[in-house]
Amino acid sequence: MNRFAALLDRLSYEPRRNAKIRLMADYFREVPDPERGYALAALTGSLSFRHAKPNMIRSLIAERTDPYLFALSRDFVGDTAETAALMWPVEHRANYVPPLSEIVEGLHETTKADLPNRIAGWLDALDETGRWALLKIITGSLRIGASARLAKTAVASLGGVEPDEIELVWAGVRLPYEDLFAWVEGRGPRPENTDPAPFRPPMLATAIEDTANWREALKPEDFAAEWKWDGIRVQAVAGRDPEGHLVPRLYSRTGEDVSEAFPDVLGALNFEGAIDGELLILREGRVQSFNVLQQRLNRKTITPKLTTEYPAHIRAYDLLVDGTEDIRPLPLTERRARLEALISRIANPVIDLSPQVPFADWPELAAKRGDPASGGAGVDSDAVEGLMLKRRDAPYVPGRPKGPWFKWKRDPFNVDAVLMYAQRGSGKRSSFYSDYTFGVWRMVDGTEELIPVGKAYSGMTDEELARIDRFVRKNTINRFGPVREVTHEPDEGLVLEVAFEGLNRSTRHRSGVAMRFPRISRIRWDKPPREADRIEHLEALLREATA
Amino acid sequence: MRAEDLLCQTSHGLCCRPAGVHIDPTKPVEKALITHGHSDHARAGHGAVMATPETLRIMALRYGADFTKSQQPVEYGEVVEIGGGVQASLHPAGHVFGSAQILLEWKGFRAVISGDYKRERDPTCAPFQPVPCDLFITEATFGLPVFRHPPARDEVAKLLDSVELFPERSHLIGAYSLGKAQRVMALLREAGWERPIYLHGAMVKLTEFYLSEGAPLGEVRPVIATERKNLDGEIVLCPPSALQDLWSRKFPDPVAAMASGWMRVRARARQNGAELPLVISDHADWDDLQRTVLETGAEEIWVTHGAEEALVHWCHQQGLMAKPLHLVGYGEEEGEPAPGLGEEAAAQ
Numbered sequence: 001m002n003r004f005a006a007l008l009d010r011l012s013y014e015p016r017r018n019a020k021i022r023l024m025a026d027y028f029r030e031v032p033d034p035e036r037g038y039a040l041a042a043l044t045g046s047l048s049f050r051h052a053k054p055n056m057i058r059s060l061i062a063e064r065t066d067p068y069l070f071a072l073s074r075d076f077v078g079d080t081a082e083t084a085a086l087m088w089p090v091e092h093r094a095n096y097v098p099p100l101s102e103i104v105e106g107l108h109e110t111t112k113a114d115l116p117n118r119i120a121g122w123l124d125a126l127d128e129t130g131r132w133a134l135l136k137i138i139t140g141s142l143r144i145g146a147s148a149r150l151a152k153t154a155v156a157s158l159g160g161v162e163p164d165e166i167e168l169v170w171a172g173v174r175l176p177y178e179d180l181f182a183w184v185e186g187r188g189p190r191p192e193n194t195d196p197a198p199f200r201p202p203m204l205a206t207a208i209e210d211t212a213n214w215r216e217a218l219k220p221e222d223f224a225a226e227w228k229w230d231g232i233r234v235q236a237v238a239g240r241d242p243e244g245h246l247v248p249r250l251y252s253r254t255g256e257d258v259s260e261a262f263p264d265v266l267g268a269l270n271f272e273g274a275i276d277g278e279l280l281i282l283r284e285g286r287v288q289s290f291n292v293l294q295q296r297l298n299r300k301t302i303t304p305k306l307t308t309e310y311p312a313h314i315r316a317y318d319l320l321v322d323g324t325e326d327i328r329p330l331p332l333t334e335r336r337a338r339l340e341a342l343i344s345r346i347a348n349p350v351i352d353l354s355p356q357v358p359f360a361d362w363p364e365l366a367a368k369r370g371d372p373a374s375g376g377a378g379v380d381s382d383a384v385e386g387l388m389l390k391r392r393d394a395p396y397v398p399g400r401p402k403g404p405w406f407k408w409k410r411d412p413f414n415v416d417a418v419l420m421y422a423q424r425g426s427g428k429r430s431s432f433y434s435d436y437t438f439g440v441w442r443m444v445d446g447t448e449e450l451i452p453v454g455k456a457y458s459g460m461t462d463e464e465l466a467r468i469d470r471f472v473r474k475n476t477i478n479r480f481g482p483v484r485e486v487t488h489e490p491d492e493g494l495v496l497e498v499a500f501e502g503l504n505r506s507t508r509h510r511s512g513v514a515m516r517f518p519r520i521s522r523i524r525w526d527k528p529p530r531e532a533d534r535i536e537h538l539e540a541l542l543r544e545a546t547a
Numbered sequence: 548m549r550a551e552d553l554l555c556q557t558s559h560g561l562c563c564r565p566a567g568v569h570i571d572p573t574k575p576v577e578k579a580l581i582t583h584g585h586s587d588h589a590r591a592g593h594g595a596v597m598a599t600p601e602t603l604r605i606m607a608l609r610y611g612a613d614f615t616k617s618q619q620p621v622e623y624g625e626v627v628e629i630g631g632g633v634q635a636s637l638h639p640a641g642h643v644f645g646s647a648q649i650l651l652e653w654k655g656f657r658a659v660i661s662g663d664y665k666r667e668r669d670p671t672c673a674p675f676q677p678v679p680c681d682l683f684i685t686e687a688t689f690g691l692p693v694f695r696h697p698p699a700r701d702e703v704a705k706l707l708d709s710v711e712l713f714p715e716r717s718h719l720i721g722a723y724s725l726g727k728a729q730r731v732m733a734l735l736r737e738a739g740w741e742r743p744i745y746l747h748g749a750m751v752k753l754t755e756f757y758l759s760e761g762a763p764l765g766e767v768r769p770v771i772a773t774e775r776k777n778l779d780g781e782i783v784l785c786p787p788s789a790l791q792d793l794w795s796r797k798f799p800d801p802v803a804a805m806a807s808g809w810m811r812v813r814a815r816a817r818q819n820g821a822e823l824p825l826v827i828s829d830h831a832d833w834d835d836l837q838r839t840v841l842e843t844g845a846e847e848i849w850v851t852h853g854a855e856e857a858l859v860h861w862c863h864q865q866g867l868m869a870k871p872l873h874l875v876g877y878g879e880e881e882g883e884p885a886p887g888l889g890e891e892a893a894a895q
Contacts, residue, residue: 072857073693086693
């Protein structure tokens with residue numbers, strides 16, 4: 001365990017991607033099977049335990065520490081597992097430090113009743129770094145800046161294998177991955193992916209604004225455009241098992257199998273292939289807002305009433321597998337033709353084609369992006385989040401390659417609001433005041449007051465964050481536990497320009513409105529709070545949005 | 548009598564009312580008592596300053612000989628009348644060279660203002676001495692139970708391991724230029740590091756001062772800009788902010804190390820861009836804060852700059868009267884900043 005904890009520790013401080021890969025590869029080279037397989041499982045987030053849960057850690061540490069001191073410490077450290085690792089009052093017992101494999105197997109096998117004692121024993125045997133690593137494994141979020149993809153890249157680097165090749169066989173290999181290592185190191189055959197309907201990592205787009213002078217750099221004729229729908233990116237896959245039965249599955253963009261939540265969609269997957277698309281709610285042929293889709297998500301039980309009131313739908317963007325043929329290496333134009341043919345063969349209203357948006361030059365496309373209703377999206381234009389631009393000759397590549405795909409989002413809504421409360425962030429931004437509650441003006445009984453309308457956690461650069469943090473510390477007028485109330489008078493305070501994607505009516509917010517994806521777009525050091533926006537402005541936006 | 552009759556807070560900091568003297572004032576005052584030479588505690592422009600001779604020399608070095616109209620050096624243990632029937636004396640705080648706790652005695656009541664202090668051994672300054680008192684005003688920079696500093700020599704060993712592992716790279720250690728840097732140098736010598744230690748320009752003056760006072764730092768050399776590329780395998784000390792500067796990039800594949808108590812917390816270490824965090828602190832950790840509070844025998848505890856709430860909570864559990872002092876100017880603003888914002892921030 002110490003060797004693995006040291007690896008996690010080094011990774012967590014190593015900013016360079018290539019150095020991270022080298023650290024992991026060194027580990028995989030030095031550490032024998034099956035121990036290294038357990039490390040790979042941990043690094044790829046493939047471990048989950050039935051009984052060992054974050055809650056168990058919380059009660060273990062709660063039994064041993066003062067709750068108030070723990071809360072203060074957690075607030076400062078910004079991470080529960082790390083706080084527990086640092087605060088753990090060690091009882092010196094046997095100093096045998098178990099290997100990672102023994103810990104993982106122990107976490108799997110130990111009964112729920114015995115587990116707390118077992119974990120406590122390990123925590124006593126480990127040092128701060130070891131305890132931190134163990135708790136990270138149990139809580140399932142390593143947060144060491146090394147993704148599953150990076151770990152697989154490190155494995156690939158052991159032999160002359162492309163990282164994408166690892167992705168392809170990944171669904172067919174299991175802990176402790178001895179066959180995978182054997183193949184990569186040239187000692188064994190390529191593992192078979194035996195899943196009839198496996199997930200394939202999706203291709204993602206970069207924001208077009210991140211490409212300098214893109215209007216000159218990119219040629220319109222090289223690209224196809226389509227609407228970017230405001231739903232949930234999914235992969236709808238169906239394939240035949242060895243007995244010839246069709247196995248349909250619906251995956252989220254992270255590869256989570258969400259089939260059970262969408263029986264209505266699953267029933268329509270009566271083809272062999274893999275479609276990349278957007279999950280939407282359609283009523284009478286019209287795409288509903290994301291707000292409506294949210295009513296359908298995260299429900300524990302799926303009732304017929306739910307599927308009738310919130311009928312799920314797939315709007316298809318791309319085709320990865322046609323029949324049993326992997327067509328990802330083909331250019332977009334060929335995949336698109338195959339997709340159109342498949343959709344018409346399926347002939348099920350639950351799955352339709354996301355239309356392409358024809359354009360001759362960038363100004364024409366910009367006009368359609370500005371006004372999707374007349375640009376072709378018609379009555380569904382409210383559900384358009386922007387445009388996707390895809391190179392016609394590009395193959396389907398997992399990950400977020402720069403160049404073939406761009407997203408060009410619609411301009412967000414903006415409001416100037418006043419900072420009212422600030423709270424420390426988590427993770428990378430812990431100890432900075434990085435979570436802000438902001439408000440707009442309203443008149444109550446002849447008096448102007450600020451009413452909170454939202455909370456934002458992102459959008460600032462590190463420098464801006466540091467500057468707001470200083471502002472918060474210097475202008476605190478009240479403290480409520482971890483929350484600080486900040487001066488917010490007409491002539492004293494800080495105005496934040498907040499961008500957001502949409503507005504919903506809300507009964508949970510005192511203001512009656514809720515913002516979607518609010519983030520800080522600019523800090524108006526120049527603007528006095530009295531010039532910030534009023535609630536009437538938001539209400540007008542809301543009327544427009546729901547009209 | 549009440550402790551508040553002797554000591555109160557003003558807009559300039561903590562004030563001994565009967566004597567009309569401020570302790571570590573944050574703005575210019577007539578009469579000041581200074582605990583130690585760090586710039587948030589020792590400022591220029593007061594009418595009269597009373598402090599240890601070492602602290603006065605540090606202030607003169609930093610601000611020029613005319614940093615105050617009148618200086619009164621007070622040796623550790625020496626008792627002086629400061630007016631209003633108050634007697635003051637200074638006692639080693641173990642924080643940096645010359646650092647002191649201040650004992651005020653008035654009508655049989657004893658109050659100790661700790662200033663910044665630590666209990667761990669430091670070859671560059673006199674060790675902390677607990678002073679029995681009725682009121683103990685303690686700092687709490689690391690006043691949370693997550694802060695248990697490991698022995699500093701273990702952290703230095705970690706640094707030397709890394710130097711051995713990466714002989715082709717320079718190791719740059721971000722450390723506050725007064726106190727921390729010289730302590731790290733002395734610890735390196737104790738650990739057997741015999742090569743010259745290289746210094747960023749901002750460290751040279753104070754380090755030469757330490758050497759002139761007899762600190763065991765061995766051979767030090769200022770970094771010459773054009774020779775940075777040749778400093779592979781060497782140890783270089785610089786202010787924490789220099790780690791992010793262009794200055795640091797001219798070294799061969801530099802390893803950014805940082806010596807600070809904040810390095811115990813990962814998010815802090817990362818915010819500072821530390822690749823090799825060294826948990827070396829010049830402040831008492833959680834266990835030592837508790838131990839010190841008990842050793843003074845004080846019945847009343849005031850807690851300042853840092854995580855006041857946690858230590859106040861613990862004191863209450865021990866049956867002690869305790870309250871937080873939200874002193875502005877250092878305290879929270881300087882003691883618990885978002886690091887990476889400046890040198891003072893990583894001074895702890």
